[in-house]
Amino acid sequence: MKKYAFGVDIGGTTVKIGLFETSGKLAQKWEIPTRKETNGTKILPDIADSLAAKIDELGISKDDVAGIGIDVPGPILDDEIVNRCVNLGWGVFNVAERVRTLTGISEVKVANDANAAALGEMWQGGGENHQNVVMVTLGTGVGGGIISDGKIIAGAFGAAGEIGHLLVNKEETQLCGCGKKGHLEQYASATGIARRAKEVLTSSNEPSALRDIKDPDAKAVFDCAKDGDKLALEIVDFVGETLGTALASVSCVFDPEVYVIGGGVSKAGQILIDTVQKHFVAAAFHASEGAEFALAKLGNDAGMYGAVKMVL
Template identity: 60%
Template structure:
């Protein structure tokens, strides 16, 4: 195996890049802006240029690079082809072939960003020692990644791990971002948690410190719940219930060794973790009751680590 590899995590605002030794050490990480204008046509050339510049800076030859792993916010087929990615302006794009042509580096693998982050957590984070990992990412939306027997599960359409779109409520009237209704993302994402709080503040006269907050965020709701604000506690309990229930559904099908919860909302810590564990245990099939549930450890680096792990 060659000495070095690159891990790339493409987001809607920034692209995170990491130069790794192939024995697993992260040597350096940096970011560039994601330019999504003109249907994202500048993204791959920008990544190629960033890699070329880093090789020159480090006096490393392309022949010393084992490969480049890439995580993208969309479904991926055959470790190569992105099957539409709205956040980047892409339709169907053969990312691996494009970057191969631009860099001259032959070994390039592409995966969905949440799946890749799950692989990163399995390798270097909360999932160390496990080969069957489900990661749930709680941010603006709810994402997910599945690793079974040490391998990313992508599915035949590249959509495996779309945990946020598990339907939980037949009676929901508001639409999810995907256009359908009653999905986990509407209840356990940062957006969903704020929405639930706003509904209770609007529809009731209950006292709550949340009424005094001009720009409400999920963090403030969790902080208020820790201080025993009753309305905030109800919102947190509701979100934990929905997430625990969805995870129980997943466990009944996949039976992972561990669930890893990441994303911005996961920074709420123990109040989130304990709530989810309670409702998960109530709902899941008895043989899965003791599945480990942990908070992610790699933070924003999980995608880079997972991208490199695909190559290694």
Template identity: 45%
Template sequence: MEYCFGVDIGGTTVKMGLFSGEGELLEKWEIPTKKGTDSKPLLKAVGEEMEKCLSRKGIKKEEIAGVGMAAPGPVNEEGLLRGAVNIGWGDVFLGREAEKIMEIFPVFIGNDASFAALGEFTFGAGKDVSSLIMITLGTGVGGGVVLNGQVLMGKTGTAGEIGHTTINPFETLTCNCGKKGCLEQYASATGMVRMAEKFLQESNKPSPLRQLDKITAKDLWEQAKKGDELALDITKYVSHLLGMAIANACYIVDPEMVVIGGGVSQAGQFLLKMIQEAYAQHVFPHCRDKKFALAKLHNDAGIYGAAAMVFEKK
């Protein structure tokens, strides 16, 4: 039996998983992310963890079919990671460097959101469809596209970056990416909080949100579920922008399913219904019945997608 490792490098932790050749997750764990301008210390730590895992399981390196590695940044066709801002890295051929340090071959790398989409497509919410777009609503807004079983990376590795599509050309504040008016500025967890604060300032409507010292996206959706009028105004506005962005994306790639993941997706079917209704307002009538689903793999989507990439390439 061959095995593979799935690795998901995040800003806080590196998630790791050992998979069987049949795609079964045999063991998973995580380690703190070593930040800095040099990627080598982190890769060395990941390699050491893999050695420990193989020793525990009594598996030889020769039995490892490869490593899939999800990175928090765009990865181009040549395998160049074009920087990982949240970690401190600049441009690096991460796969090549990982192979030298870990001495496990081959190592396939890709964008974390794209790999999460591949994970949901192969093992999660989308395993019964032919194509999907996945939107992750967390600290930022990530996105990935899988068409006819193939994850879409693009020439520069930015395919699926729906969070940085422009939905307000008149925005004056600058997004973390350097642009203005990105979807992420409104529909990420931090963006939703910004919208909540704006609505609270501009409205006189009473709301339990006014009693909170620090509002979170979770607070916002909980109050909306309870029927708070102001919270509903805010969530409807955010959902309107999400629906518009998803509709535009679907016109380009026309997937069978839209998957919503990330921490905000814990708001569940209430959030999904609002987004789906907003989407329906922005598309042709024959596109309105597109499937919408919540992500099933949650924080494990990245390692599942990374493993799926190994299986696909092998």
């Protein structure tokens, strides 16, 4: 039995790499810069060089490497082909085949970063002991990943799990980052929560600790809500209702056992989980009401864990 595998998480600033034992234990992790110049042509050779250096440093035989799992911030087809990745400057090409050529390791699989994070959380994180999981990542935007019977659902065009672009408000006039309007991302992301706070503070004369904070962000909103601030609680409830209702619709399509909530906003903790779950139950079809809600546990390592799980 082979002893090792690599998990590679390609981000816009750095590439996180993990050396895993095939038991699933993370043995070592390190980072290299993501060199995006010349349309990202240096990224995969840099990864291959870093893996080769680690293999040499530890005296590992390539015959002992079960494979390389990679996640990228873009849609992926057939566990191999990136279907454009604007953040890295990539068009459409076979990432897995290129890495096989560069490393001489034949088992290489590729996933979207949110999908990989979802798989990682299912495996050793907030969704552990479940096989049907939806991960929701609340950061600058809203991402998602769907795991069915322990496997990533990528969809025909690599866009499955993009719950941040569910239409939740037809009356919205401002554009989502994708160029359309009224998407979940505009309300449940850190950016959207800060925007909502600004709108509420402008439209209301209600006293609030948020007024003492210049440009209150999502963390400030949740911190004030935990202290009982009325306006902050209203904003949190709005976010919870918007997200919980959207996830009730997701359950009508996929019906997961558990929703794992991650990303920077998830640091708000139980108040976020409780509010989202309350509105989910109110909106959900009765057969789906029992879905669990949990906080993500793997943090920024989730993508590495999910990537390597694909080859184990």
